[in-house]
Amino acid sequence: MDEPADGPLRAPLEIGFDYTRSLGPVLGRFLTGLRDRRILGARASDGTWHVPPFEYDPVTHQPPADFAEVGPKGTVITWAWVPSPLAGQPLDRPFAWALILLDGAGTALLHAVDVITPHAIRTGIRVRPRWSTDRVGSIRDIECFEIVGQNGHMEPTLTHDHEVTMLAAPIQLRYEHTAAPGEAIYLRGLAEGRLLGQRCPVCANVYIPARGTCPTDGVPMAETVELAGTGTVTTFCVVNVPYPGQRVQPPYVAAAVLLDGADLAFQQLILGCDASEVHMGMRVRAVWRDRSEWTTSAFNISHFEPSGEPDAPYESYARHL
Amino acid sequence: MSTAADVAVVAFAQSPCEAKGDGATGGVEMLVPIFAEVFAKTGLTKNDIGFWCSGSSDYLAGRAFSFVQAVDAIGAYPPAMESHVEMDGAWALYEAWVKILTGDAEIALAYGFGKSSAAELNRVLALQLDPYLLAPLWPDATSVAALQARCGIEAGRWSERDMAEVAARSRASAAANNPRAQLRGSTTAAELLTQPYVADPLRENDCAPYSDGAAVVIIAAAHRAGELCARPAWITGFEHRTDTARLGARDPLAAPSAKLAAAAAGLGHQHDRVDVAELHAPFSHQEILLRQALGFGEDVAVNPSGGALCGNPMFAAGLSRIGWAAQAIIAGQADRAVGHATSGPWLQQNLIAVMTGRP
Numbered sequence: 001m002d003e004p005a006d007g008p009l010r011a012p013l014e015i016g017f018d019y020t021r022s023l024g025p026v027l028g029r030f031l032t033g034l035r036d037r038r039i040l041g042a043r044a045s046d047g048t049w050h051v052p053p054f055e056y057d058p059v060t061h062q063p064p065a066d067f068a069e070v071g072p073k074g075t076v077i078t079w080a081w082v083p084s085p086l087a088g089q090p091l092d093r094p095f096a097w098a099l100i101l102l103d104g105a106g107t108a109l110l111h112a113v114d115v116i117t118p119h120a121i122r123t124g125i126r127v128r129p130r131w132s133t134d135r136v137g138s139i140r141d142i143e144c145f146e147i148v149g150q151n152g153h154m155e156p157t158l159t160h161d162h163e164v165t166m167l168a169a170p171i172q173l174r175y176e177h178t179a180a181p182g183e184a185i186y187l188r189g190l191a192e193g194r195l196l197g198q199r200c201p202v203c204a205n206v207y208i209p210a211r212g213t214c215p216t217d218g219v220p221m222a223e224t225v226e227l228a229g230t231g232t233v234t235t236f237c238v239v240n241v242p243y244p245g246q247r248v249q250p251p252y253v254a255a256a257v258l259l260d261g262a263d264l265a266f267q268q269l270i271l272g273c274d275a276s277e278v279h280m281g282m283r284v285r286a287v288w289r290d291r292s293e294w295t296t297s298a299f300n301i302s303h304f305e306p307s308g309e310p311d312a313p314y315e316s317y318a319r320h321l
Numbered sequence: 322m323s324t325a326a327d328v329a330v331v332a333f334a335q336s337p338c339e340a341k342g343d344g345a346t347g348g349v350e351m352l353v354p355i356f357a358e359v360f361a362k363t364g365l366t367k368n369d370i371g372f373w374c375s376g377s378s379d380y381l382a383g384r385a386f387s388f389v390q391a392v393d394a395i396g397a398y399p400p401a402m403e404s405h406v407e408m409d410g411a412w413a414l415y416e417a418w419v420k421i422l423t424g425d426a427e428i429a430l431a432y433g434f435g436k437s438s439a440a441e442l443n444r445v446l447a448l449q450l451d452p453y454l455l456a457p458l459w460p461d462a463t464s465v466a467a468l469q470a471r472c473g474i475e476a477g478r479w480s481e482r483d484m485a486e487v488a489a490r491s492r493a494s495a496a497a498n499n500p501r502a503q504l505r506g507s508t509t510a511a512e513l514l515t516q517p518y519v520a521d522p523l524r525e526n527d528c529a530p531y532s533d534g535a536a537v538v539i540i541a542a543a544h545r546a547g548e549l550c551a552r553p554a555w556i557t558g559f560e561h562r563t564d565t566a567r568l569g570a571r572d573p574l575a576a577p578s579a580k581l582a583a584a585a586a587g588l589g590h591q592h593d594r595v596d597v598a599e600l601h602a603p604f605s606h607q608e609i610l611l612r613q614a615l616g617f618g619e620d621v622a623v624n625p626s627g628g629a630l631c632g633n634p635m636f637a638a639g640l641s642r643i644g645w646a647a648q649a650i651i652a653g654q655a656d657r658a659v660g661h662a663t664s665g666p667w668l669q670q671n672l673i674a675v676m677t678g679r680p
Contacts, residue, residue, distance in 0.1 A: 008343045013383050019452065027453050050570060052454050058565065078475070078573065080467030081521035086444055088459035097464045099569055108569035110455060110468075118521050123475055139454045169457055171448070175383035175439050180345035211393065213349050218367055218396020220353060 009179040009187055009296055019169040023137075026055045026064060032164040033069070034141040037131050037157045041070045041105050048106035071102035073128045073148055074109070081118040087172065090144045096121045100145060112144040120147065131155055137164025182212025185224055187296035193288060197262055199223040205263035229286030231259040231304075232312040234320050238275050253278045257304055258320050265320055272305030281317070283309035326680050328421050329546035329553030330651070333644030334358040335536040338503035338632030341438040342533035346382035347390025348434035351535035356394060359430070359539050363549040367396050370539075371426030373403040374417045376410035376433040376636045380445050391434060402426065409433055410640030411601075411662030411672050414538055418559050427542045428549075434535035435635030442531050442635070449665055451566045463528055465666045466604040467520040469573040473606055474522055478574055478613070481522060484605040485510035488526040488630055491605075495627025502631040503532050526630075527605040534634030536641040543680065554647035554658065554676040558586030561662075561672035568666060576614040579661070579671035583615050586673040588659065596655035597622045599642035601663045603629050610668065611661065625649070639663065643674045650678045 023031060026042065030052055033040040042053030042064030051070050056063060079098040085091060090112035098121070099108035114130065115121045126148040135141035179187055182198060186209035189196030197208030198221035205216065206225050213220055236255035253275050256265035270278050272287070284304040294300045334355040344350035360366060373395055377388045388405045395401055402425075406412045410433020417429035446462035447455075473479045489510045495502035508526075516524045539549075546553040562578035562585070564571055583589060598621050602608035608630075612623060624630075626645040629638045639662025646660035660674040 015383055021453065023453070030454075050567075052567065052569070054567065054570070058570070078468045078472045080464040080471065080523075081518065082461070082464055083519075086441070086459060086461055088444070088447075089461075090458055097460060097468060099468055099573075107567070110460060110465075110568055111458065123471070139457050167453060167457075169452060173380075173383065173445065174441055177383065177439065178343065178345050178436070180347060180350060181343065183345065213353055213393045214396060215393040216396055216398040218353065218356065218394055 008181070009184045010176050013175040013177040015171075015173045015175070017171050019171065021167045021169060023165055023167055024055065026053050028163055028165050029053070029067060031137040031139070031141070031167065034139065035135045035137045035164055036159060037135070037155055038069050039071045039102060039129070040067050041102075042067050049104055050107045051102050051105035051109055068104070070104035071129070072154075073126060074100040074102035074105070074145075076113065076121065076123055076125050076127060077101050077108055078123060079113065079121050090140070095144065098127070098145065100127055111139075111142060114144045114146050138167060180212050182210045182221060185210040189226070190298065190300045191294055191296045193291065193294065193300070195227045195229055195259065195286070197225045197227055197259075199225050206261060207264050208259055208262045208266060225261065227259045227261045229259070229288075230307060231257045231262070231284060232317050233270065233278060233280060233282040233284060234258050234265045234317045235280060236270065236278050238278075251275045255284075255304070257284060258317050263320070268301070269303040270305070271303040277306075279311075281311040281314060283307045283312060326555035326557050326677070327543050328418055328540050329543065329550070329555045329680070330538055330643070330647035330676060331541050331546055331550035331553050332359040332362040332539040333537070333648050334362075335501055335637070335641045335644060336534045336634075337501045338532040338534040338634055340503060340530065340532065342436065344436065344533065345390070346384065346387055346436045346439050347393070348377065348436070348535055349391060349394045351434055351533070352391060352394035352432060352537070355535060355537050359537050363539060365428065365539070365549065370428055370430045371402065372417055372420045372429040373401055374413040374420070374429065374431045375405045376408050376413040376431075376640065377405070377435060378407055378636055380448055381435050381437065381440050381635055383439060409636050409638065409662050409664055410536055410538075411643055411660075412561065414540065414640055414643060414674075415559060415561060415672065417540060418556065421540060421542050427545050428539065430537060430539050431640065432535060432537040433637035433640040435637055436533045437531040437633070437635045438533050450568070455568060461520075462666065463520045463523060465568070466528070466607070467523045469667050470527070470604065470606040471522050472573040473610065476574060479606055479609045481514060482510055483609060484527050485513040485524070487605040487608050488513055491624055491627045491630040494625050495631035499626045499631065502627045503530050504631040505627065523604065529603040529629040529633035529638070532632050532634040532638075534632065534637050536634070536637040536644055538640060538644050538647070550651060552651055552653060552678055554650035554678070555680050556674060556676055558588070558673065558675035560585040561670065563665070563670040566669070571667060573667055574610065576610055576668045576671065579611060579614050579668060579673070582671045582673040586675045588615065588673065588675055593657060595621050595657050595659055597625060597646055597649040597658040598661065599624055599626060599628065599646040599659070600661045601629055601639045601642045603633060603638075603663070605630060607663075607668055615659075639672065646674070647676055650676055653678075
């Protein structure tokens with residue numbers, strides 16, 4: 001995070017996860033067809049062939065009974081030009097999205113059409129699918145559509161002995177995360193080796209990390225308060241479960257630490273003693289990483305360790321449990 | 322079924338719509354000032370609110386349970402009765418309305434917020450499409466709308482000039498009436514038509530901007546509304562409907578769910594004149610489509626606020642439309658007003674609130 005000293009703190013955030021979806025009988029059949037270079041439609045109660053097929057009839061709500069192969073050629077019924085494709089789209093060069101009415105179908109399929117300029121496409125133009133080389137049972141098994149008349153030949157349909165039943169859909173999203181102004185006070189304090197909280201003008205409670213607004217009263221915080229790096233373990237748990245990306249070898253202790261002068265405990269890692277020695281009321285202090293590593297990040301505090309002071313009396317933290 | 326007016330809108334506020342605000346995705350900084358605004362208008366405090374409901378999205382915020390952060394703005398102590406919808410705040414208002422009708426609350430506050438600048442919105446919105454056959458292609462929301470716009474142009478339902486006129490009128494309205502709009506000012510359709518396409522046939526001015534912002538509406542049961550507002554906006558009909566997620570099976574030039582919701586909410590009676598309609602149209606042609614679907618003639622003032630085309634905070638723009646329609650009644654500028662909210666591609670989901678100045 002680097003920004004002007006008083007501006008908002010912003011940082012990139014990338015999120016990636018895969019949805020794994022079971023397809024059910026209708027979409028499974030449709031995507032099995034695409035894998036084998038067949039495009040299947042289903043007949044609705046009004047006689048319309050739906051492509052892609054419906055799972056339940058729009059009128060009778062019954063599953064489809066009749067499936068048949070349509071296309072593969074079709075007609076563009078509307079289109080939009082994409083001058084700058086986004087990540088994940090079927091083509092990485094300018095292309096057109098189109099709704100395509102495949103021959104024999106009564107509903108349209110959305111897909112990309114590979115044309116190099118918007119002048120090369122129009123409503124009514126004839127297109128056909130360009131099949132992907134690696135087909136797994138996905139709408140992406142059609143790489144895109146292309147104008148009929150371009151070079152190319154019709155590829156034969158195939159037959160496999162297993163049905164496609166699952167779809168893996170990877171999601172990658174990018175964000176620019178902005179720290180709230182209250183959070184920014186806390187993070188900028190950390191960059192200077194200071195622990196900054198804020199006091200509510202109504203209830204007078206001190207919250208750390210600083211959070212801008214009092215969660216009890218819903219009003220803006222008024223005063224920034226610097227706290228020492230010492231506090232009391234109010235409660236804790238021993239982590240015994242390993243998980244991917246874990247930075248400390250289990251067993252270790254995650255504790256709620258109530259800093260001296262604060263009215264809300266926050267979660268911290270306790271090291272410097274055996275996990276079995278950590279207890280409620282234990283006095284602890286912050287262990288900072290080397291100053292050269294400090295940034296506007298909670299990473300600056302490596303962990304908390306026992307301070308060696310006598311335990312805090314239960315009454316001193318009872319109301320924070 | 323629309324009910325008799327048992328519930329009324331008593332206050333509305335919206336935050337400034339900004340291209341990129343300083344606040345966090347949690348919405349707290351946008352919400353605290355507008356909560357204060359509606360409390361000042363009504364004389365209420367947070368402890369008078371019997372039910373809170375919010376609309377926002379984790380996909381937009383890029384974090385799980387992002388709406389919980391916003392609860393800081395409530396000051397939820399003593400514990401508050403609170404709920405959330407992963408929808409525009411207009412649907413949160415619907416839940417709040419139901420809550421009052423069931424007798425569980427007398428006064429309810431609905432809010433919506435979105436920090437659209439945090440995400441690549443055109444990619445995030447691809448994830449609201451059918452997850453099996455559409456989302457894996459990552460169709461961007463602008464292009465999907467462009468497919469619909471072209472259908473209308475080629476069918477003679479509207480022209481690029483008609484669309485530019487909607488955009489120009491919206492900015493003029495925002496300049497006149499809405500200091501918290503993002504786009505305001507004087508321009509002409511001819512001037513806008515000289516701009517390049519962003520997704521042929523859509524130009525930038527045909528597409529609602531991405532905005533950071535929030536909105537809040539307070540509603541109250543009949544026996545409380547009068548003490549909170551001199552001229553409450555009585556809700557006489559409040560309905561929402563949806564169309565299929567299978568885009569290619571829809572008629573791009575019809576908005577059946579908007580018509581159904583409007584009919585159910587009691588719109589369409591000849592003798593019930595509509596003075597103001599705030600239509601949530603994220604694209605210029607969708608305002609024309611909605612006007613046609615709802616049968617609004619030239620006598621209906623559409624989007625005096627400037628509409629979503631002048632400020633489009635995700636998850637708050639629909640609630641703002643209802644708020645602006647209610648405000649026209651509260652301010653005595655309208656006797657009957659319609660607030661509309663939409664979600665999904667091609668106006669897939671539609672919500673209609675009909676309000677009058679008389680209980």
